[in-house]
Amino acid sequence: MDAQLDKLKFDANGLVPVIVQDVANGEVLVMAFTNREALEETIRTGKVHTYSRSRGRVALKGESSGHFQHVKEVRTDCDRDAVLIKVEQVGGACHEGYRSCFFRKYENGAGDWEIVESKVFDPDAVYKK
Amino acid sequence: MDAQLDKLKFDANGLVPVIVQDVANGEVLVMAFTNREALEETIRTGKVHTYSRSRGRVALKGESSGHFQHVKEVRTDCDRDAVLIKVEQVGGACHEGYRSCFFRKYENGAGDWEIVESKVFDPDAVYKK
Numbered sequence: 363m364d365a366q367l368d369k370l371k372f373d374a375n376g377l378v379p380v381i382v383q384d385v386a387n388g389e390v391l392v393m394a395f396t397n398r399e400a401l402e403e404t405i406r407t408g409k410v411h412t413y414s415r416s417r418g419r420v421a422l423k424g425e426s427s428g429h430f431q432h433v434k435e436v437r438t439d440c441d442r443d444a445v446l447i448k449v450e451q452v453g454g455a456c457h458e459g460y461r462s463c464f465f466r467k468y469e470n471g472a473g474d475w476e477i478v479e480s481k482v483f484d485p486d487a488v489y490k491k
Numbered sequence: 492m493d494a495q496l497d498k499l500k501f502d503a504n505g506l507v508p509v510i511v512q513d514v515a516n517g518e519v520l521v522m523a524f525t526n527r528e529a530l531e532e533t534i535r536t537g538k539v540h541t542y543s544r545s546r547g548r549v550a551l552k553g554e555s556s557g558h559f560q561h562v563k564e565v566r567t568d569c570d571r572d573a574v575l576i577k578v579e580q581v582g583g584a585c586h587e588g589y590r591s592c593f594f595r596k597y598e599n600g601a602g603d604w605e606i607v608e609s610k611v612f613d614p615d616a617v618y619k620k
Binding site: 365366369379381383387388389390392393405435436437438439440441442444446456457458460463464465466467468469470472473474475 | 494495498508510512516517518519521522534564565566567568569570571573575585586587589592593594595596597598599601602603604
């Protein structure tokens with residue numbers, strides 16, 4: 363039992379949103395959801411685990427790509443209903459090949475969000491290994 | 492109508508999570524929820540608005556404290572189901588008096604999350620004005 367995790371306010375599905383941030387430059391890498399088990403695994407292993415709602419299970423971030431997120435610090439907010447994890451990111455956090463999932467920027471008057479980052483790896487090569 | 496906002500994937504309640512980040516130093520200030528109307532107001536006014544689930548309405552961040560968040564950049568992620576807003580923060584983002592809501596850090600073996608930041612304003616003074 364971990365008394366600190368007991369103090370988090372998980373939602374009706376046992377989840378809280380989690381923000382993963384690059385400890386080196388502050389870049390927000392990904393926003394996902396986590397649960398009690400994924401947080402315990404994250405703390406135990408030092409690698410970010412999240413709860414994948416699409417797969418219905420706890421998943422090690424980077425399990426197929428090798429792009430692990432090494433945990434440097436875990437924080438929660440005033441309401442204890444969100445988690446922030448600062449990490450050292452291997453490769454890129456985004457399955458589309460970008461360092462951060464937040465590679466699309468709002469541009470006033472544009473028809474679509476503009477891609478403002480460059481890919482750091484080729485997802486076809488990485489996920490077909 | 493804003494074609495870019497049409498491309499966001501709002502959940503069954505019309506919401507998406509929003510992360511607000513200090514554009515100057517990358518500090519994650521707050522994690523909240525927003526909806527179509529709050530995003531339109533954010534873009535129109537240049538000040539962050541969120542959807543307050545407790546109050547059941549769109550709220551201007553800083554409306555009682557004067558601690559506005561001036562919008563510098565709006566991003567979305569690969570799945571278009573989360574928003575990141577980079578801002579210039581006036582005062583502090585947290586109603587408890589801290590610059591960031593993420594002022595509590597996980598400490599292995601501790602009984603509770605440790606407060607690792609200092610207050611930047613006195614909430615009693617600010618909210619009783």
